[in-house]
Amino acid sequence: MTAPRDGGSGPVPLDDIRDWLSSRPGERTVVLATGCFDLLHAGHLTFLEEASRLGDLLVVGVNSDQSVRDLKGPSRPIVGERERAVLVGALRCVDRVFLYDEPTADRQIRFLRPQVFATARASITAYPSEVASAVEVAAHVHAIDRIAPYSTTTLVDTLRANL
Template identity: 45%
Template sequence: MRPSSALADKILPLDALLERLAPLRAGGGIVFTNGCFDLLHPGHVDLLHRARELGRVLVVGLNSDASVTGLKGPSRPVTPFADRALVLAGLASVDFVTGFDAPTPRELIEAVLPHVLVKGGDWPVESIVGRDAVERAGGRVLSLPLLPGYSTTETLRRALSLAEPARERSGS
């Protein structure tokens, strides 16, 4: 089964994304954030919603599977790129999703050149990749506070620790 066309239309390669953003550029309001979004949790949803409130459109740069593996290790991602992109596209706060293969989204940010660049509060503004390009172009860079208690890595650790006793009981 294929995703609905409305969702698929939100997942774009960079060239198509830039075409869609061109008419919106003059009015301002393009917001960009990025991440792995391996297991989407309430902290992600909250951050994306607050980021979207900062402009007219929210673009999410999504790490490719190879990029996630390079950053997080060989057991990640848990969820493949196409599935992560579809889940993000299904959120009302997300207007566009585009992938990137590099360890950082620097080139993607420089191509999109958003009016507002957003990351979660675990990233100090001075450490946010692409900050220099966005600020040179007159944009803003923000580190938004995180909703406490949510982490993909911690969720995976808990899930694996719950699975351990079950494996021991089954003799696997």
């Protein structure tokens, strides 16, 4: 079991996160991970735990409700943005959480300038602009494999089929 980090919480403005990061003493490796995190499940936890092991501080971007609708369709998200951000922020491995409205986190990657950008392996081809933004700020891109059988879309489809 990993030691608790300094304690995340609900969503924080990006400016506050950047100020917080710059106030951290010494050389710290900042890892940035992003996602919808709708219906938080063990696959999400495994992804975030692996991401946290890549550095000292894990910052997580959570897609806003509108960006989830744009990405997943009008019936998503199931859980609202604030609740999703609070749940992600409550995980021991997460240090800070922010919400973002765009379908990709290009602007946030360039703004926060992490040393590592952790992403799902499938996202490398699905969202190449995020990879390009990470490379632009000299971040190492670390692809994390999906943990079968965990998938929010599959879970939602199964629930809807059994209603």
